[in-house]
Amino acid sequence: MAGQATGKRARVVIVGAGFGGLWAAKGLAGHDVDVLLIDRNNFHTFVPLLYQVAAGELAPEQIAYPVRSIVRRQGNVRFLMAEVERVDLEARCLYTREDRIPYDYLVLAAGSVTNYFGLESVAQRAWTMKDLSSAVALRSRVLEILERAVREEDPRRRQALLTFVIVGGGPTGVEFAATLAELIWQVLVKDYPELPLTEARIILVEAMPSLLPGMHPELAAYARETLEQKGVEVRLGTMVIGASDHEVLLKDQPPIAAETLVWTAGVRANDLADRMGVEQARGGRVVVTPELHLPSYPEVYVVGDMAYQEDPAGRPIPQVAPAAIQQGSHAARNILRAIRGEALLPFQYRDMGTMVVIGRNRGVAHVFGRTARGFLAWLAWLIVHLLRLIGFRNRLLVLTNWAWNYLFYERAVRLILK
Amino acid sequence: MAGQATGKRARVVIVGAGFGGLWAAKGLAGHDVDVLLIDRNNFHTFVPLLYQVAAGELAPEQIAYPVRSIVRRQGNVRFLMAEVERVDLEARCLYTREDRIPYDYLVLAAGSVTNYFGLESVAQRAWTMKDLSSAVALRSRVLEILERAVREEDPRRRQALLTFVIVGGGPTGVEFAATLAELIWQVLVKDYPELPLTEARIILVEAMPSLLPGMHPELAAYARETLEQKGVEVRLGTMVIGASDHEVLLKDQPPIAAETLVWTAGVRANDLADRMGVEQARGGRVVVTPELHLPSYPEVYVVGDMAYQEDPAGRPIPQVAPAAIQQGSHAARNILRAIRGEALLPFQYRDMGTMVVIGRNRGVAHVFGRTARGFLAWLAWLIVHLLRLIGFRNRLLVLTNWAWNYLFYERAVRLILK
Numbered sequence: 001m002a003g004q005a006t007g008k009r010a011r012v013v014i015v016g017a018g019f020g021g022l023w024a025a026k027g028l029a030g031h032d033v034d035v036l037l038i039d040r041n042n043f044h045t046f047v048p049l050l051y052q053v054a055a056g057e058l059a060p061e062q063i064a065y066p067v068r069s070i071v072r073r074q075g076n077v078r079f080l081m082a083e084v085e086r087v088d089l090e091a092r093c094l095y096t097r098e099d100r101i102p103y104d105y106l107v108l109a110a111g112s113v114t115n116y117f118g119l120e121s122v123a124q125r126a127w128t129m130k131d132l133s134s135a136v137a138l139r140s141r142v143l144e145i146l147e148r149a150v151r152e153e154d155p156r157r158r159q160a161l162l163t164f165v166i167v168g169g170g171p172t173g174v175e176f177a178a179t180l181a182e183l184i185w186q187v188l189v190k191d192y193p194e195l196p197l198t199e200a201r202i203i204l205v206e207a208m209p210s211l212l213p214g215m216h217p218e219l220a221a222y223a224r225e226t227l228e229q230k231g232v233e234v235r236l237g238t239m240v241i242g243a244s245d246h247e248v249l250l251k252d253q254p255p256i257a258a259e260t261l262v263w264t265a266g267v268r269a270n271d272l273a274d275r276m277g278v279e280q281a282r283g284g285r286v287v288v289t290p291e292l293h294l295p296s297y298p299e300v301y302v303v304g305d306m307a308y309q310e311d312p313a314g315r316p317i318p319q320v321a322p323a324a325i326q327q328g329s330h331a332a333r334n335i336l337r338a339i340r341g342e343a344l345l346p347f348q349y350r351d352m353g354t355m356v357v358i359g360r361n362r363g364v365a366h367v368f369g370r371t372a373r374g375f376l377a378w379l380a381w382l383i384v385h386l387l388r389l390i391g392f393r394n395r396l397l398v399l400t401n402w403a404w405n406y407l408f409y410e411r412a413v414r415l416i417l418k
Numbered sequence: 419m420a421g422q423a424t425g426k427r428a429r430v431v432i433v434g435a436g437f438g439g440l441w442a443a444k445g446l447a448g449h450d451v452d453v454l455l456i457d458r459n460n461f462h463t464f465v466p467l468l469y470q471v472a473a474g475e476l477a478p479e480q481i482a483y484p485v486r487s488i489v490r491r492q493g494n495v496r497f498l499m500a501e502v503e504r505v506d507l508e509a510r511c512l513y514t515r516e517d518r519i520p521y522d523y524l525v526l527a528a529g530s531v532t533n534y535f536g537l538e539s540v541a542q543r544a545w546t547m548k549d550l551s552s553a554v555a556l557r558s559r560v561l562e563i564l565e566r567a568v569r570e571e572d573p574r575r576r577q578a579l580l581t582f583v584i585v586g587g588g589p590t591g592v593e594f595a596a597t598l599a600e601l602i603w604q605v606l607v608k609d610y611p612e613l614p615l616t617e618a619r620i621i622l623v624e625a626m627p628s629l630l631p632g633m634h635p636e637l638a639a640y641a642r643e644t645l646e647q648k649g650v651e652v653r654l655g656t657m658v659i660g661a662s663d664h665e666v667l668l669k670d671q672p673p674i675a676a677e678t679l680v681w682t683a684g685v686r687a688n689d690l691a692d693r694m695g696v697e698q699a700r701g702g703r704v705v706v707t708p709e710l711h712l713p714s715y716p717e718v719y720v721v722g723d724m725a726y727q728e729d730p731a732g733r734p735i736p737q738v739a740p741a742a743i744q745q746g747s748h749a750a751r752n753i754l755r756a757i758r759g760e761a762l763l764p765f766q767y768r769d770m771g772t773m774v775v776i777g778r779n780r781g782v783a784h785v786f787g788r789t790a791r792g793f794l795a796w797l798a799w800l801i802v803h804l805l806r807l808i809g810f811r812n813r814l815l816v817l818t819n820w821a822w823n824y825l826f827y828e829r830a831v832r833l834i835l836k
Binding site: 041042043059060061062064066068069072078080081082098099132133136143144147150151190191192194396397400414415416417 | 479500516551561562568612832834835
């Protein structure tokens with residue numbers, strides 16, 4: 001075998017089966033290397049649609065796909081379900097709770113976690129949609145709080161139960177606010193005749209002076225309009241500084257009586273990055289070379305949300321799925337080049353632009369320098385995400401659900417799971 | 419309104435949104451009564467298919483349906499999500515943790531719980547599929563134990579990890595054993611090339627001398643044959659008397675080294691029955707009159723797994739979905755007759771027979787006195803269960819999944835959720 005001819009096959013360990021890790025594995029599949037893909041879950045999560053799980057539009061099973069059946073056909077890729085606790089850069093090995101795993105090349109793609117910017121009271125109470133379990137928990141929370149509201153006689157306390165504060169005016173916050181508004185005022189209103197759901201409030205809080213920071217101002221304005229048409233209160237230039245069980249505290253403004261605080265305001269690199277003793281940029285992201293490896297450890301690559309790199313214009317590469325995918329594939333390419341003794345190639349980020357869906361029939365898109373909004377942007381978003389979804393069967397089921405929800409103003413998934 | 423003309427509308431409270439309670443609600447829908455349906459979950463669970471959730475064939479969302487959207491169109495039926503803690507028969511009211519709820523008529527349909535017959539060590543370690551969450555937990559357990567087996571070097575411990583003991587040779591035990599065999603040896607074998615899954619063992623233990631007690635001996639024999647063809651070890655006349663973390667203890671036989679014990683060997687009435695101070699039969703079931711109410715409280719009906727009643731031949735009415743459905747409807751009918759001052763009617767159980775599916779293309783059926791086995795019985799089972807499933811959309815998705823699993827020897831749902 002060629003593998004033998006070139007001596008012992010190089011062992012590549014990939015940490016994380018998100019977009020970065022999965023595409024790194026795809027890039028190495030079928031080549032003359034042994035790949036071990038590690039994730040603490042046995043499934044890949046299609047993160048861009050997590051907010052739809054949180055809003056009961058999709059079932060968890062529809063946006064998660066078993067890693068083993070993805071790598072099944074790739075003979076040189078094995079999977080291990082484990083939590084990586086520490087990396088020993090000198091000894092070139094990493095540690096899970098059970099095992100010590102040596103590597104010749106390492107790809108760190110462990111992603112990011114929610115960033116509460118040190119707000120302890122928020123960290124304790126906020127709901128997120130950063131992974132499958134938190135999205136399911138948020139879904140149960142929304143439905144359960146309505147069941148509690150049914151039993152609540154005191155109008156003031158009921159009002160607080162029916163008030164949802166969403167922090168963060170980025171794509172996730174905007175998309176979730178829109179779909180939550182439709183869930184409550186178009187779907188659940190049919191299920192809770194005894195509840196005055198007109199009392200319900202959805203408040204989207206963004207610290208910047210506009211929504212969707214970084215997107216074209218025109219699109220941001222359109223997004224705001226659309227949200228307000230749906231009944232969402234948009235509060236710009238407002239900062240959340242804390243939370244109690246019944247209130248959300250704002251800077252220089254009276255608190256909001258609300259029982260549910262949803263936090264989408266920021267991420268920081270996976271804690272693994274903090275435990276490696278390497279240079280980190282804002283948000284704990286690991287600084288990498290243009291070739292995507294650690295400056296002093298060329299055998300260690302970092303990709304996706306965990307990595308920090310700037311484009312030629314000095315702008316940090318965004319923490320989005322397309323960047324992770326491109327970096328994962330590029331890391332694979334460079335590893336193969338290194339093995340063959342070829343010069344490494346610098347990574348170049350191709351910005352695919354941004355698409356944000358704002359509920360039914362509405363979206364904004366900024367693609368290849370051109371902007372679009374309304375129905376077309378919504379349709380484009382739908383198609384792109386459907387095509388990106390891993391697994392033909394999942395695509396089929398997601399499409400069924402979307403069609404169902406769309407046609408019947410329904411929400412497929414409304415189970416409160418404990 | 420007619421309601422006013424006849425004076426105050428009678429208030430009927432139904433405890434439990436399973437088959438019995440749901441059909442009682444349907445029977446009272448649109449009539450001149452106020453109905454309050456109470457369940458601790460906000461969804462109805464299609465219990466006969468829980469074992470397929472446990473085996474990763476179906477997603478939880480596909481066999482559970484929100485109660486509120488079932489009763490949505492029934493103006494006189496309201497829903498309350500709450501756990502009923504106590505019934506005060508004298509005061510004609512019941513208590514949840516939060517509320518005191520009075521009733522004119524009560525329908526108790528709280529179902530049954532797993533019966534461990536006092537085996538504490540089993541109760542602590544056994545896995546069940548008695549409700550949605552336990553079925554999901556069992557699914558995660560099966561998949562997680564395979565991930566653990568991948569890391570296990572010691573062949574003896576790996577063997578124990580890969581040994582599944584299923585207790586109870588009734589329909590649930592037989593159906594789960596068959597589908598687990600297919601999951602492991604037809605589906606997962608593709609995902610775990612590094613695992614010697616031929617080492618895996620599935621052992622079905624039944625205390626009686628035959629499987630499917632009560633069914634035609636010929637069918638029982640066929641079920642056993644089919645299971646053994648699939649690789650399941652069937653142990654009849656064997657009793658499980660205890661369990662440790664690594665062993666299942668048998669009466670008069672050496673213990674089995676196994677990490678996973680699945681218990682389907684029996685049920686007892688919901689604990690609510692024990693807290694009412696009324697006459698109970700075997701399994702804690704509440705003894706009811708031929709009209710389905712308590713002997714000394716004609717306004718209190720008990721239906722489904724919770725109720726004990728004998729048919730004219732003196733055989734107890736079985737704890738199966740069709741019986742619960744018939745009793746639920748009958749209780750509704752009798753309540754309406756009582757309100758109108760008409761004589762109550764005794765309940766007559768129409769035995770629809772039994773159908774058990776034994777994996778792919780195989781089943782046994784005993785319907786209207788006639789027996790069938792093999793492909794036809796399997797097909798009949800498929801159709802009946804599909805038609806019975808609540809919610810057109812759920813039927814559609816379940817069919818999609820079944821077709822997918824059938825055609826591609828796949829299992830749709832293989833997520834380990836923590």
